[in-house]
Amino acid sequence: MERVAIVTGGSRGIGRAIVEDLARKNIKIIANYNQSEEKARKLKEELEKENISIDIFKADVSKREQVKAMVDYTIKKYGKIDILINNAGIDQEKMFQDITDEDWDKIVKVNLYSVFCTTQEVIKYMLNKKDGCIINISSIYGISGGSCAVAYSATKAGIDGMTKSLAKELGPSNIRVNSIAPGYINTDMNKRYSKEEIEQIKEETPLVKIGKPEDIAKCIEWLVDDNFTTGQVISINGGWEI
Ligand code: NAP
Numbered sequence: 001m002e003r004v005a006i007v008t009g010g011s012r013g014i015g016r017a018i019v020e021d022l023a024r025k026n027i028k029i030i031a032n033y034n035q036s037e038e039k040a041r042k043l044k045e046e047l048e049k050e051n052i053s054i055d056i057f058k059a060d061v062s063k064r065e066q067v068k069a070m071v072d073y074t075i076k077k078y079g080k081i082d083i084l085i086n087n088a089g090i091d092q093e094k095m096f097q098d099i100t101d102e103d104w105d106k107i108v109k110v111n112l113y114s115v116f117c118t119t120q121e122v123i124k125y126m127l128n129k130k131d132g133c134i135i136n137i138s139s140i141y142g143i144s145g146g147s148c149a150v151a152y153s154a155t156k157a158g159i160d161g162m163t164k165s166l167a168k169e170l171g172p173s174n175i176r177v178n179s180i181a182p183g184y185i186n187t188d189m190n191k192r193y194s195k196e197e198i199e200q201i202k203e204e205t206p207l208v209k210i211g212k213p214e215d216i217a218k219c220i221e222w223l224v225d226d227n228f229t230t231g232q233v234i235s236i237n238g239g240w241e242i
Contacts, residue, residue: 004078005224006070008032008061008118009088011040013187014137017213018085019054021221023047029054030074032061032088061088061114064121071121080129083224084122086115086159087137091189096150104151111155115162123175132175133224136163137216138233140183144241156181160233167231176230180219183237185211206239 005022009015010031016039019031031054033040040056047054057073059066074081089111092103115136126132141149142156163179170177184190184201193201202210219236223229235241 001078001080002026002028003082003224004028004030004074004080005083005085006030006032006074006081006118006122007085007087008114009034010085011036011043011056013189014182014185014213014216015085015087016043017217018087018220019043020047021214021217022083022224023052023054024050025221025224027083027224028078030070031056032059032070034058034060034088061118062109064117067114067118067121071118071125075125081122081125082132084119084132084134085137085220086118086134088114089137089155091149092152093148093192094151095148099151107151107155111152112158112162115159119162119166123170126170126175127173130174132170132173134166134170134175134177135220135223136160136177136179138163138179138181140181140235140237140241143181143233143235163233164231171230176226178223178229178231179233180216180223181233181235181237182216183211183235183240185213185216187213201240204240205237206242209238211236211238 005027007019010019011033023029057070059070092107136159138159139156141153142160145153160179163177167177
C-alpha cells in the first residue's frame with residue numbers, strides 16, 4: 001500500500017506546496033487545516049482534476065483532542081501513518097518588552113506544543129511497525145535569532161532541540177526525525193514586509209532571490225525517501241545564513 005502522510009497546516013503556504021508535492025508522488029495525504037477551510041477544499045478539488053485524491057481534516061494542532069481525532073481518522077481509514085510533517089505555525093512580531101504572558105503562551109502552544117503533541121499521538125503507530133519519517137518545520141530564526149521575534153525564535157529553537165533528542169531516542173526504532181529551517185519564503189506569513197524590505201532581504205541573500213514554498217517541498221520530497229539522515233537541521237535559505 002502507498003505511504004500515508006499527515007501534513008499540518010496543509011492548505012496554504014509551505015504546507016500546501018508540501019501536500020501537492022507528496023500527493024503527486026503517490027503518497028496518501030491527510031492535509032490538516034484550522035481556519036482556511038475554503039482553501040483546503042479548493043486544494044482538494046484542484047488535485048482531483050489530476051486524479052489525485054487527498055483527505056482534508058480540520059484540527060487546531062494546539063489542542064490534543066483535535067490532534068487525536070485527526071490521527072484516529074487516519075488510522076481508521078488507512079491503518080498506518082508513515083510520514084508526519086509538523087508544518088503548522090504562527091508568527092509574532094513584537095518588541096521583547098511588549099510580549100505578554102498570553103502572547104507567549106499562544107505561540108508556544110501553536111508552534112511548539114503542537115509538535116510535541118502531534119508527534120506523541122503519531123509515533124505510537126510508527127513504533128508498532130518500526131518505521132517512520134518525521135519532519136519538523138522550524139526556522140532560520142531558531143538558529144540565528146531574530147530581532148522582535150524572541151518568542152517565535154524560542155519556539156523554533158525548541159523544535160530543533162526536540163528534533164535532535166527524538167532522533168536519538170527513536171533511531172533504534174528506525175524512525176527518522178529531522179528539521180527543515182527555512183529562510184525567507186514568499187507566503188502569507190511575510191505579507192507585512194514592504195517591497196523595499198523584501199528587496200533588501202534579497203540583496204542580503206547570496207543567491208539574490210527570495211525562497212518559494214516549492215523550494216522547501218523539494219527538500220521534503222528528498223527527505224521522505226532518504227534512509228540514513230536523522231537528527232539534522234537543514235536550513236534552506238539561499239545562503240542568507242551559512
Ligand atoms: P502561512 O502561510 O502563514 O501558513 C501557516 C499555516 O499554519 C496555515 O496552513 C495555517 O492553517 C497553519 N496553522 C496555524 N495555526 C494553526 C493551528 N493552531 N492548527 C492548525 N494549523 C495551523 O505560513 P508559512 O510561511 O506557510 O509557514 C509554514 C511553516 O513554516 C510555519 O511553521 C512557519 O513558522 C515556518 N517558516 C516560514 C518561513 C517563511 O518565511 N514563510 C520561514 C521560516 C519558517 P489555517 O490557515 O488553516 O489556520
